[in-house]
Amino acid sequence: xxxxxxxxxxxxxxxxxxxxxxxxxxxxxxxxxxxxxxxxxxxxxxxxxxxxxxxxxxxxxxxxxxxxxxxxxxxxxxxxxxxxxxxxxxxxxxxxxxxxxxxxxxxxxxxxxxxxxxxxxxxxxxxxxxxxxxxxxxxxxxxxxxxxxxxxxxxxxxxxxxxxxxxxxxxxxxxxxxxxxxxxxxxxxxxxxxxxxxxxxxxxxxxxxxxxxxxxxxxxxxxxxxxxxxxxxxxxxxxxxxxxxxxxxxxxxxxxxxxxxxxxxxxxxxxxxxxxxxxxxxxxxxxxxxxxxxxxxxxxxxxxxxxxxxxxxxxxxxxxxxxxxxxxxxxxxxxxxxxxxxxxxxxxxxxxxxxxxxxxxxxxxxxxxxxxxxxxxxxxxxxxxxxxxxxxxxxxxxxxxxxxxxxxxxxxxxxxxxxxxxxxxx
Amino acid sequence: xxxxxxxxxxxxxxxxxxxxxxxxxxxxxxxxxxxxxxxxxxxxxxxxxxxxxxxxxxxxxxxxxxxxxxxxxxxxxxxxxxxxxxxxxxxxxxxxxxxxxxxxxxxxxxxxxxxxxxxxxxxxxxxxxxxxxxxxxxxxxxxxxxxxxxxxxxxxxxxxxxxxxxxxxxxxxxxxxxxxxxxxxxxxxxxxxxxxxxxxxxxxxxxxxxxxxxxxxxxxxxxxxxxxxxxxxxxxxxxxxxxxxxxxxxxxxxxxxxxxxxxxxxxxxxxxxxxxxxxxxxxxxxxxxxxxxxxxxxxxxxxxxxxxxxxxxxxxxxxxxxxxxxxxxxxxxxxxxxxxxxxxxxxxxxxxxxxxxxxxxxxxxxxxxxxxxxxxxxxxxxxxxxxxxxxxx
Numbered sequence: 001x002x003x004x005x006x007x008x009x010x011x012x013x014x015x016x017x018x019x020x021x022x023x024x025x026x027x028x029x030x031x032x033x034x035x036x037x038x039x040x041x042x043x044x045x046x047x048x049x050x051x052x053x054x055x056x057x058x059x060x061x062x063x064x065x066x067x068x069x070x071x072x073x074x075x076x077x078x079x080x081x082x083x084x085x086x087x088x089x090x091x092x093x094x095x096x097x098x099x100x101x102x103x104x105x106x107x108x109x110x111x112x113x114x115x116x117x118x119x120x121x122x123x124x125x126x127x128x129x130x131x132x133x134x135x136x137x138x139x140x141x142x143x144x145x146x147x148x149x150x151x152x153x154x155x156x157x158x159x160x161x162x163x164x165x166x167x168x169x170x171x172x173x174x175x176x177x178x179x180x181x182x183x184x185x186x187x188x189x190x191x192x193x194x195x196x197x198x199x200x201x202x203x204x205x206x207x208x209x210x211x212x213x214x215x216x217x218x219x220x221x222x223x224x225x226x227x228x229x230x231x232x233x234x235x236x237x238x239x240x241x242x243x244x245x246x247x248x249x250x251x252x253x254x255x256x257x258x259x260x261x262x263x264x265x266x267x268x269x270x271x272x273x274x275x276x277x278x279x280x281x282x283x284x285x286x287x288x289x290x291x292x293x294x295x296x297x298x299x300x301x302x303x304x305x306x307x308x309x310x311x312x313x314x315x316x317x318x319x320x321x322x323x324x325x326x327x328x329x330x331x332x333x334x335x336x337x338x339x340x341x342x343x344x345x346x347x348x349x350x351x352x353x354x355x356x357x358x359x360x361x362x363x364x365x366x367x368x369x370x371x372x373x374x375x376x377x378x379x380x381x382x383x384x385x386x387x388x389x390x391x392x393x394x395x396x397x398x399x400x401x402x403x404x405x406x407x408x409x410x411x412x413x414x415x416x417x418x419x420x421x422x423x424x425x426x
Numbered sequence: 427x428x429x430x431x432x433x434x435x436x437x438x439x440x441x442x443x444x445x446x447x448x449x450x451x452x453x454x455x456x457x458x459x460x461x462x463x464x465x466x467x468x469x470x471x472x473x474x475x476x477x478x479x480x481x482x483x484x485x486x487x488x489x490x491x492x493x494x495x496x497x498x499x500x501x502x503x504x505x506x507x508x509x510x511x512x513x514x515x516x517x518x519x520x521x522x523x524x525x526x527x528x529x530x531x532x533x534x535x536x537x538x539x540x541x542x543x544x545x546x547x548x549x550x551x552x553x554x555x556x557x558x559x560x561x562x563x564x565x566x567x568x569x570x571x572x573x574x575x576x577x578x579x580x581x582x583x584x585x586x587x588x589x590x591x592x593x594x595x596x597x598x599x600x601x602x603x604x605x606x607x608x609x610x611x612x613x614x615x616x617x618x619x620x621x622x623x624x625x626x627x628x629x630x631x632x633x634x635x636x637x638x639x640x641x642x643x644x645x646x647x648x649x650x651x652x653x654x655x656x657x658x659x660x661x662x663x664x665x666x667x668x669x670x671x672x673x674x675x676x677x678x679x680x681x682x683x684x685x686x687x688x689x690x691x692x693x694x695x696x697x698x699x700x701x702x703x704x705x706x707x708x709x710x711x712x713x714x715x716x717x718x719x720x721x722x723x724x725x726x727x728x729x730x731x732x733x734x735x736x737x738x739x740x741x742x743x744x745x746x747x748x749x750x751x752x753x754x755x756x757x758x759x760x761x762x763x764x765x766x767x768x769x770x771x772x773x774x775x776x777x778x779x780x781x782x783x784x785x786x787x788x789x790x791x792x793x794x795x796x797x798x799x800x801x802x803x804x805x806x807x808x809x810x811x812x813x814x815x816x817x818x819x
Contacts, residue, residue, distance in 0.1 A: 279448055367781075370800045378446055379801075385447040386804030392743030393803060400781075 001421055002035040004147040004164060006138060006157035010040055012318070017342045018177050021210070021234050022153055025175075028235070028414025034421070037145060039160070041134055127156070128192070135159035142167040149173060149421045155180075155193055158200025171205040171424040175232075179217050182263055182337040198222045205424050208232045208417065210340040211361020232416055233365050235408040236345040243326045243350035251284045252388045255328040255352075257316065257343055258335075260291030265334040265357065265374050270297060272334070274304050275381040283309065283388065288324055290315040325350035329394065330387050334374045335360050344369065348405045353397035355383045365408060368400040428606075429662040429702040429710075430653070430693055431620065433569065433592055434669040436474070437499035437535035438466060440769040441795060445805055450812045456766055461795070463509045470510040473673035478516040480672075480683055484690050485525040491694035492525045493701040496669070497569040497592075500533035500553045501769060503560060514560060521561055527703035529567035530554060530588060536771035537735055539570055539579045540722060541749040546579070547586060549768065566590065567704035571773050573622060573666065573725040574732060577718065580611035580619070588617070590708045592666060595621035596723040596730035606660030608707065609717035618714050620707060622666040622725065626652060631667040635680040643681075646688035653699065661712065662702075666725070735776035740803045744779060748810050754817035763816035770809065778802035 005026065009019035026036050138160030142150075150172045152161030158174055165172040180194045201207050201222050207229045209215035215231045218224050247253065254273070258264045266287060273285040287297065287310070294312075301310045316324055325331070331347035331354045338360035345362065347354050348369070356363050357374035370387070372379040387394050443458040485492045498517070506513040520526040532538065533552040538545040550568075557563050568588040570579065575593035583591060595605025605621035629652065633639045641648065656663055668675070676682040693699050726734040736745050748770055755767055779799045796802040 275448070371798065378448075379444075381448075382446045382804060382808070383801070386800070386807065389447070390743070390804070390807050392739050393800065396739045397800075 001033070001149070001418065001425075002147040003029065003037065003149050003151050003421070004142065004145055004170075005036050005038045006134070006150070006152040006160045006164075007038060007040050008154060008156040010038070012046065017340070018154055020237075020342055021177055021340070024235055024237060024410040025153075025413060025417065027237075028410030028412070029417060030414070031411045032414040032418045034414065034418055037147065039138070039141060041130060131156050131159060131196070135163040139163040139167050142170075148425050151175060151417075152200065152204075153177060155197045155200060158196055158203075161200060162203045165203065172203060173206040173208060173420065173424065174200045174204040175208045175210075176201070176214050176218055176339065177210055178339045179214065179221070181217055181221055182214075182339050183261075185262055185336070188262075204228070206230060206420055208420070210234055211364050213337075213359070213361045213364070214339040230420055232413060232420075233361070233408070234340045234342055235410045235413045236342060236349060236405055237410065238406070239346075239349045241322075243322050245326050245351075246323075247327050249284060251282045252329040253284050253286060253327050254330045254332060254384055254388075255286045255288060255324060255347075256332050256334070257288040257321065257324060257347075258333065260287065260289045260294045260297055262293065263335060263337055264289070264291070265336045266291075266293055266297050267300065268334040268374055268377060268380065269332060270300050270304070270310075271377045272332070272380045272384065273310065274306055275377060276385060277306050277309055280385070280388075281309070284311065285309060286311045286313060286324070286328070288313040288316045288321075321346070322350065325352050328352045330355060330384050332380070332384065333357060333360060333362075334380060336374050338362065345405050345408065348397075348401035351398040351402055353387045353394050353401065355380060355387070366404055368397055368404040427698060427700050428653075428656070428658075428660065429707065430699050431662065431664045431702050431704065431707065432494040433497070433529075433664065433666040433704070434494065435497050435531075435569065435666065436502045436669045437497075437531075437571070437772075437774075438462075438469070438502040438505050439535065439772045439774040440501055440505075441465070442775070442805055442809055445808045445812075447808050447811075450808060451815050454762065454766075454812060454816060456809045456812070457769070458795075462505060466505045466509045469670060469674055470506070470513050472677070473670050474510075474513045475516060476678070476683065477669065477672040477686075478513075478520055480687060481525070482516070482520055482523060484687065484694075485520070485523040488525075488691065488694040490524065491701065492690060493527075493703050493706065494525065495527040495529055495567070495703040497529050497531040499531060499535040499571075500556045501535055501772065503556060507560075518561060521563070527567065527705055528557065528561060528563055528565060529569050529592070529704060530557065530565040531569050532571050532771075534768045534770075534772050535571050535774070536768065537571060537574070537732075537745070537773050537776065538749070538771055539574050539576075539582075540732055540736065541745070542752075543582050545749060545752055545771075546582060549771070550583070550586060552768070566708070567592065569593075569666070572735075574722050575619075575719060575724075576722040577611060577613060577720060579722065580617050580719070581614050584611065584614040584617040590618040590620060590704050592620045592664065592704060593622065593719075594723050594725045594730055595624055595664075598730065599717065599719050599723055603715075603717075604657065604660050605664070606656060606662050608661065608712045608714040610714035612716045612718050615714070615716070618708060619717060620662070620664050620704060622664050623656075624725070624730075626663065627665045627667050630665070630685075631671045631675065634671070634682060634685070635676045644685065646685055646692055649685075649689055650692055650696075662707065734780060734782070735773050738779070738781050738799075740779045740781075740799065741776050744776065744803060744806050744810070747807065751810070751814055751817055754814065758817040758819075760816050760819065763813050766809075767813050767817065770806070770813065775802075775806055779806070 007022045011019050011023050029036050142164035150161050150164045150170055152158050153175045154177050161172050180189050201224045209218050209231050212231050215229050218229050219226050256269045260266045276283055301307050325347055331352045333344050333356045335357050340361035344354045344356050355370045358371045359374050363371045370383040441458045441461045442456055532549040536549045538549045566589045568583050569592040573594045605623050609619040611617040634644050672682050693701050722732050723730050724732050736742055755764055758764055778796050779802045781799050
């Protein structure tokens with residue numbers, strides 16, 4: 001089984017859980033002997049060196065510059081569509097290609113030999129443009145590569161997936177890690193993004209949703225045929241090193257770790273903190289992350305007069321996350337809408353008890369976690385108070401939680417996805 | 427002739443309301459009055475009242491050939507008094523008809539027998555006083571919470587005046603022995619033991635309306651055949667079930683009422699069987715065999731031990747934190763808090779904290795109140811914390 005996979009980010013250069021999930025999925029597929037060619041807008045070359053070998057291709061004339069990274073089983077190759085030599089291709093050119101795709105008659109454009117586009121990657125201002133160009137590259141690749149299935153992760157890559165499908169006629173699977181409803185909420189939808197998402201799901205032969213929660217959104221809000229929407233829960237990489245418990249302060253520490261955006265519900269974390277501090281002043285709250293609600297959050301904390309118990313760390317990555325878990329007594333994820341949410345799993349792996357919102361996909365796979373409604377600040381406060389004050393509960397979660405997470409393996413996810421691939425090709 | 431004892435158990439829990447940590451030392455209304463009233467009423471209407479009526483009619487029809495026994499926890503009696511006093515009246519009527527014996531048990535369906543003698547006897551004696559007050563009886567038979575029993579518990583009960591105890595015919599205790607014989611406590615040989623035939627009991631209690639059971643549907647005739655397959659030299663068969671089996675676990679539409687009606691008629695008119703209550707067994711002066719029960723047994727699922735209530739770390743902790751308040755209970759004058767402490771010992775509170783059946787909970791899931799065992803634990807511990815403060819005042 002050979003898969004042409006489109007993604008937007010890959011560790012270590014990630015902005016959120018998407019890259020982590022893509023890494024896990026490719027690894028899980030590799031373990032199930034699936035050949036994955038992973039295409040991303042801007043590979044840096046330092047993506048997981050321990051598992052992947054880099055092969056440099058010198059052919060930069062027609063195809064995008066080619067560099068293949070093999071993992072130990074040589075099942076994953078990377079195509080880096082990034083080069084400083086790439087000239088800019090305007091939107092007009094892009095629509096030319098699209099029109100040709102629609103007519104079913106694809107011919108190489110006049111400038112095909114030298115056509116290149118410099119992707120910035122990430123989620124900057126020219127995002128929409130990059131999304132469009134990514135589709136052009138995809139069409140190009142689909143002509144030259146051999147593969148059985150196309151697999152596209154999140155909306156940035158759906159147009160690429162559709163283009164590849166049109167050129168090659170191979171089945172397309174789109175993978176939903178988040179929807180516009182999760183990111184922006186019902187009343188703030190970016191309609192352009194929504195339309196790209198809907199278009200991708202409609203064109204796909206299979207839609208993978210990271211949770212039942214997301215599957216329901218796909219079915220109900222995007223009107224997709226339930227028969228082709230499958231729930232594929234995420235998993236977690238086993239932790240290679242033990243997290244050391246190390247605290248510099250006496251007080252208990254309650255941690256929020258994630259983007260400070262509408263979706264993650266930071267304001268509920270603040271209100272909950274106020275509730276606990278009213279009765280137990282000896283608790284500290286850490287908000288680790290950054291985002292567009294940061295200013296509001298800091299202002300609210302100041303307004304409530306709890307700044308002395310509230311700490312903002314900014315965005316954390318790598319070892320800092322581990323250190324943060326090592327200090328934490330409770331991890332809270334009050335997300336308003338969380339398609340999956342890998343970070344509570346990381347906390348549990350580090351033996352930190354977790355309180356998560358029921359409105360999260362991860363709550364579907366966890367038993368040793370307290371689940372509350374994100375808006376139920378009383379219940380959330382009570383759960384956290386319980387963990388901080390009844391040591392038997394904290395101990396119970398610290399022990400059993402890690403077991404719970406241990407059973408969530410990417411290899412199983414890979415197997416599940418492979419089964420769906422097999423259905424697509426037969 | 428084999429004796430058949432039908433023993434029905436009633437134990438309603440004083441359900442807790444959602445009690446947050448910020449209520450501690452502020453509010454002392456721990457119980458969910460709405461739920462307690464709703465469930466008491468529902469059970470009264472679906473089970474207790476119609477089933478009592480059925481037994482009353484059977485007693486008129488069959489006279490003294492009809493016999494059965496009950497254990498009714500004090501918590502149930504209190505809830506009846508508060509919300510449905512007619513249930514108490516109907517039990518009084520049944521008692522007057524002489525076909526029913528009410529045996530002793532704990533006041534609050536308590537797990538105290540697993541803690542120590544003094545807390546256990548506090549529960550037992552409180553229940554004794556309540557039975558005297560409501561029914562004017564002084565039972566000599568006893569059936570503990572969830573049929574929990576051990577040699578030690580038997581000794582305590584004997585000292586407290588009880589002569590015969592109903593408990594589980596647990597296989598790991600019996601070995602090759604048959605539950606249909608009369609047994610006694612090894613240290614107090616005058617304390618006799620009637621053991622539950624769990625397979626026949628559970629045929630009715632769990633499987634009666636289960637379509638996946640190969641014996642479905644269970645008719646009175648079929649059950650009579652089951653009874654006849656027990657060896658002829660075995661003197662007794664003891665069926666112990668929750669009273670809610672009739673009308674709640676198996677609703678009236680399943681035919682459970684008709685099943686019991688015709689079963690009791692057949693047994694009363696049979697030449698092979700005789701319906702009895704525990705004191706009838708005592709009066710028969712049979713010679714019992716010794717049965718050693720070094721560790722507590724119970725009627726709990728397949729294990730027949732106490733791990734359903736004290737099986738994980740959370741349950742152990744809650745149990746420890748609750749019962750260590752005994753010393754303050756004795757000294758306190760706060761009757762509300764004292765009563766609450768007794769009710770918190772109810773086995774079902776600990777049931778809610780069980781993690782064994784993940785993700786499906788036990789038979790009692792009909793009345794599940796918490797979304798997880800952890801919420802059950804936290805809520806329970808919040809209440810325990812307040813009761814501690816109130817008892818110490």
